[in-house]
Amino acid sequence: MTISNQFPNAMGSPITEDDIANYLANTPDFFERHAELLAAVQLSSPHSQRAVSLQERQATLLREKIRMLEQRIMDMIRNVNENMVLSDKLLQWAQTLFLNADSQVLPQLIADELANQFSVPQVGIKVWGVTPQFQSCNFALGVSEDAKSFATSLTEPFCGVNTGLEAINWLPEPQAAVSLAILPLRGLPVAGGTRGGLAPAFGLLVLASPDAQRFNSTMGTDFLARIAELASAALTRLR
Missing domain, CATH: 3.30.450.40 (GAF domain)
Structure with missing residues (x-):
């Protein structure tokens, strides 16, 4: 598959960012054939003013997702513990009533x-x-x-x-x-x-x-x- 098959004629209809995004999404082997681009692309870091590579930016996003998942797990564990405490108190209260x-x-x-x-x-x-x-x-x-x-x-x-x-x-x-x-x-x-x-x-x-x-x-x-x-x-x- 060639770029000319994916993109509209540049003279009649200028190429847009959406065209580029669609091309890359529909051409999964593009970066396999142009692996050097992954290291060459520079993005701004969300945590500093310096530029970072695409891989580093992806690693940063992945670490953030992991931290969010860890936080959700900790919240779930805390809720479970709180519910267990409440259940124990409810049982003790009920036992007192019925005895x-x-x-x-x-x-x-x-x-x-x-x-x-x-x-x-x-x-x-x-x-x-x-x-x-x-x-x-x-x-x-x-x-x-x-x-x-x-x-x-x-x-x-x-x-x-x-x-x-x-x-x-x-x-x-x-x-x-x-x-x-x-x-x-x-x-x-x-x-x-x-x-x-x-x-x-x-x-x-x-x-x-x-x-x-x-x-x-x-x-x-x-x-x-x-x-x-x-x-x-x-x-x-x-x-």
Whole structure:
């Protein structure tokens, strides 16, 4: 294959950079026949003002790609380690709940252990629809119908800034709550239930922090949803 077969007539249509690039892409043996060009071509270095050969520039680009891949691997390893730590804490928290034999202290135990295991500054909890023996307990008092409706309307945990919801008042220090995670507690999905089979909520867990970014609206809620599911399962003995 000759250059004249690849390039348009220079008089009628001047050769462009795209023409040259296409020619080289479609002629893989060009540099085999002109190997001296690889050493002769000089490019500017991205790290200095000096000129470097094509091979050196390619080696630099390759080293940069390797560094990027190494960084991605380290990030993946760090994420795996962090997830393992969280999983261990979740297991310890769940074991504490299900080994507890005193149902009356269970809601406060859920809140206290969440605060201890996951370093949450403040945790509040309310449960309603409980059996008569628990209806006078603090965790079952002071919940309005609006708060119950709000809990049932949540299809997943809510994360964001403190907007003055009623549930804030269930915290030890409401004025110190800047960011929140609100977790609806509900039973197993039921056929014909609200929101595509979700059972009505029978409680709310409120996690709060003075750090505005601790529970922000862009964070994933899968882990919080698992916490809510485990807490809901443990609290079914109160109903």
